[in-house]
Amino acid sequence: MAKDEEFIHALKTGDSKYIEHIYREYLPAISQFVNKNNGNNEDARDIFQEALVILHQKLKQPGFELTSSVFTYIFAICKNLWLKRLEKSRKLRVTFLDQQELSIVDELDSHIEKESQYRLYRKKFRELTAGCQKILELFFGGHSMKEITKIMDFGSVQYTKKRKFKCKEKLISLIQEDDQFKELT
Amino acid sequence: MSEELNKYDEVEKAVDNPSEERIRLKLRDDAAFAKEVAFHAGLKKAISDQGAFEFEAMLTEVEDRLYNSKKSNLRIVRWAISIAASIVLIIGAYTLMEWRAADPEYLFAQHFQAYQPGHTDRSAETVVTDELRAFEAYEQGNYERAIALFSNLLIEQDNPQYRLLLAISWMQQDQPGQAIPALKDILSENDTSYQVEAAWYLALAYLQMGELPEAKAQLKRVEASNSKFSPLARQVLEEL
Incomplete structure (x- = not known):
């Protein structure tokens, strides 16, 4: 849990040293999931970065608190982002969210969509x-x-x-x- | 073009003042307008979020460090990043200067000034003629009206000064494509008055259109004309 607190602090403040730890610890699991579901490492990195931006923005909102671990949040957001991409590109949908992931995604749903749009706008800018x-x-x-x-x-x-x-x-x-x-x- | 330039005005106004009564009603009743406003509001929010830009840049830097570089010595990486950042900064500043200098429309904006017709005291004129109305409209900056009046005058009488002022009025209205034929007409006439002015404004009209080769050719002619516009043409050519 102490590690989670460090990661939350890093996500709030943008501390690159701890963000690097987050990449090292959590990206492999996301890559594994994406690779198993018609994607590659580059896709995994892209949605992982998007998930971190979403969480960073959400954590800056007053009153927002994580109800699960940092990893559970990141994984739920990444899964949701990747499944939506698969759905839109009409590739086979093979994996579903479990109950905990669903409740996280529901909680963040409109935020996820908006942040994905804003990230695209900044990328094009x-x-x-x-x-x-x-x-x-x-x-x-x-x-x-x-x-x-x-x-x-x-x-x-x-x-x-x-x-x-x-x-x-x-x-x-x-x-x-x-x-x-x-x-x- | 000028009408097109204003096409986002209402949407941008709605982004900034959504609670204004007229806008509030339009947002409520016009779904397409509300969608457009939401898109522009999103753009504004995303682009003005400096913190998000910095966070994303930091993530990209971390990714580069972890996945795109074999160097394990963090100090070397940091040193390289800082050098790269300096180079990017220098290149960025240079690119911005180059972008500005080589941009024909920028040069047009820097050098275009509406021609001031020679002073004629029209206060004694008791009959308000179409010519008087046309000159007044031009001098007052009412270029839309000046275009209509000079166009009518040209039907009655071919006059190079009318053509020149008509062309400049078109340029003021951001329609250099309409100005170019009028300026070319002056240059092809036997009457040599207003030839130098027409050549200078033709060069500017090409710049305004972004047609660089034509603008350069015309500027060289103006430079060689040994007229009051020659030094200006030389300056623009140097900047190009």
């Missing part, structure tokens, strides 16, 4: 040019077009508006073209 990332970062951060024009040293607000529009269009098309987005919606 990283594919934009540095300039586009900066403009959208400022825009989503609540800066006005006038402020962005000044910060980016653009010639006019109209140009900034146009550039922001194009960057947002690019981001949206990257997201919508991704197979995972189609799976999530």
Whole structure:
């Protein structure tokens, strides 16, 4: 249990030393599960990272407490994520969640879905040019077009508006073209 | 384009003020709008979450350390990561500068200024003519009206200044594709007035369109024209 507390603290604060321990201890079991169910190690790492992000976000919410061990949570989330992917890609569904895993997934259900979407949005955002990332970062951060024009040293607000529009269009098309987005919606 | 530029305005407004009465009702009654707003709200939430970006970057770094590198010496890995981070930072800054410098639309925005027609004192004119209305609309920045009025004037009388102001009005409306034929018409005329201005704005219109080879060719002509626009053209060519 002391180990769990350390892991919870690491997940809350993003302590990479303990996060590394989490990978070493828990990823092999997830890989085994994914490999047995039409996936590979890369798939396993992807859903494992997604599960850690979900748990990190959830643990930051005031009042949230784990009702099972860290491993049970991570495994339940990973299983759920992988089964959903199998279902969407019409591969054979071979494994089901047990009762405890079901209750964890029910508890986190809407959070899991939203976090999966947000993670995809951030992943696609990283594919934009540095300039586009900066403009959208400022825009989503609540800066006005006038402020962005000044910060980016653009010639006019109209140009900034146009550039922001194009960057947002690019981001949206990257997201919508991704197979995972189609799976999530 | 300008209409398209505004296509997210209402959705973005709804993301920021969902409880405003008009928006609240639309969100309630228009499912497609509500879905669009939810998507944009999600985008905003995801992208503005700096903590999530940092956490994901840290996880990727851990994965790289554990699975993509054979080096066991953590100090060496950390050293390499910090060097890599510095390089990424330098490359990122350089890329941003390059992106800005080589971006024709950025150069257009930096150099485009609406042409100011020569001063004519029209205060004494007692009859409000279409020409007067057109110039007023242009000078007041009402380019939509200026386009309509100059287009009408050109039906009656072919005039290179009307063409130039019509073209610049189109550029102001973010429609350089409409400006280019008007500017080319001026350049193909025997009347040599406004040729230099037309050549300069044609170069800018190509930049606005993102058509780099045409813009460069036109800028070289302006540079060689030995006119007031030559130094400006040289500067843009250097930046390109």
